[in-house]
Amino acid sequence: MEFNPEFRRNLWQEITVHRLVATPLFLGAVMFMVYLASDNNTMALNGASFIFFVVFTMIWGARMASTSVVSEVHGLTWDSQRTSSLGPWTLTWGKLLGSNAFSWYGAFFTLLVYLATINTPAFPSPYSTIILAILGALLAQAVGMLSSLGIVLRKDVSSRIGYGSIGGGIIIAVMLLLLMIPSRGLWANKAIYLHWYSMRFDIMDVFIYTTAICLFWSVYGIYIIMRTELQVMTTFLPWLAFVVFAMLYKTGFSADIAPAGISAYQTAVIISFFIVMCLTFIMLFIQKKDPVRFRAALRAVG
Numbered sequence: 001m002e003f004n005p006e007f008r009r010n011l012w013q014e015i016t017v018h019r020l021v022a023t024p025l026f027l028g029a030v031m032f033m034v035y036l037a038s039d040n041n042t043m044a045l046n047g048a049s050f051i052f053f054v055v056f057t058m059i060w061g062a063r064m065a066s067t068s069v070v071s072e073v074h075g076l077t078w079d080s081q082r083t084s085s086l087g088p089w090t091l092t093w094g095k096l097l098g099s100n101a102f103s104w105y106g107a108f109f110t111l112l113v114y115l116a117t118i119n120t121p122a123f124p125s126p127y128s129t130i131i132l133a134i135l136g137a138l139l140a141q142a143v144g145m146l147s148s149l150g151i152v153l154r155k156d157v158s159s160r161i162g163y164g165s166i167g168g169g170i171i172i173a174v175m176l177l178l179l180m181i182p183s184r185g186l187w188a189n190k191a192i193y194l195h196w197y198s199m200r201f202d203i204m205d206v207f208i209y210t211t212a213i214c215l216f217w218s219v220y221g222i223y224i225i226m227r228t229e230l231q232v233m234t235t236f237l238p239w240l241a242f243v244v245f246a247m248l249y250k251t252g253f254s255a256d257i258a259p260a261g262i263s264a265y266q267t268a269v270i271i272s273f274f275i276v277m278c279l280t281f282i283m284l285f286i287q288k289k290d291p292v293r294f295r296a297a298l299r300a301v302g
Contacts, residue, residue: 004090006081010068010098015105023106027052031113040120047122049113050133056110057137061103066144068099069152078152088226096222100141107137128204135211142218149225196252213249217242243279247272 030052031045038044072078081091097104114130123129194206201209220238227234251268258267 004094004098006086006091006094007098010094011101014064014099014102019102019105023102024109027106027109027113042117042120043122045113046117046120046126049110049117050122050130053107053110053114053130053133054137056103056107057100057134058140061100061107061137062140062144064099064103065096065141066148068095068145070148073152082230088223088230088232091226091230092219092223096142096145096219099145125204128208132204132208132211135208135215139211139215139218142215142222146218146221146225149222149229153225153228194253195256217245239283243276246279247275250275 031048034044034048035041069078072081086094111130114126118126121129192203193200194203195201196206221242224234224238251271254264254268254271258264262270
């Protein structure tokens with residue numbers, strides 16, 4: 001079986017000899033200075049490695065993911081890729097992982113330092129924290145790429161859009177988590193457990209599961225847009241499935257976030273209505289305004 005050519009091409013571009021050599025040397029020098037400058041050496045190394053992991057994956061990685069397709073458009077090579085034999089899934093994971101190869105290469109060394117000093121952690125629940133950070137980094141990269149692809153789909157690409165998608169990807173990723181997790185119930189009850197329907201979960205587990213779910217839908221969204229760009233027929237069913245899932249998932253926390261005097265059922269109805277309205281308005285702003293499609297939709301309704 002042939003290896004993904006898009007992933008291999010990105011590896012050739014991102015992983016160069018001087019990067020392979022300079023990255024571990026730079027990180028080793030920084031970690032050594034942190035070790036010498038701190039009283040609690042191993043805890044400082046643990047915290048510093050985590051911070052560098054976030055910088056490599058969530059900031060630098062989000063930038064690389066958001067510019068992976070935009071750079072192709074600016075370089076006038078995107079049309080040739082669209083007409084190649086590469087399928088939408090091949091382009092999806094080839095660009096998402098290949099464009100971030102260097103960021104994950106640097107993150108690998110920070111992860112080694114973090115695991116080596118995990119017996120003196122700088123954060124509570126160190127294993128859960130790093131799992132959440134890895135999933136959060138993948139989510140930020142996926143959302144950054146998804147947001148830039150949405151603008152590519154609208155044919156409204158500027159030279160600054162890739163850089164604007166960096167912060168946009170991180171902000172949208174954080175907003176997804178805050179919308180999906182009932183923070184009101186968490187802070188009001190000062191509890192470390194949340195209830196989803198009749199099941200009880202630790203708050204850290206809820207964050208991990210929710211991040212993984214958001215990551216799945218983000219990658220699936222990239223795949224759907226890739227299908228659209230490659231002129232593969234798509235329907236409204238993936239978007240409908242996402243809206244229905246978002247309603248079902250969020251309403252599962254209704255018992256924890258229901259205000260006084262309002263039942264969990266009423267809260268679930270209000271949440272469902274709010275989710276449908278918000279996602280509809282978001283799609284109205286994101287989707288390309290095509291008069292031909294609008295007329296066809298009006299004829300179908302009429």
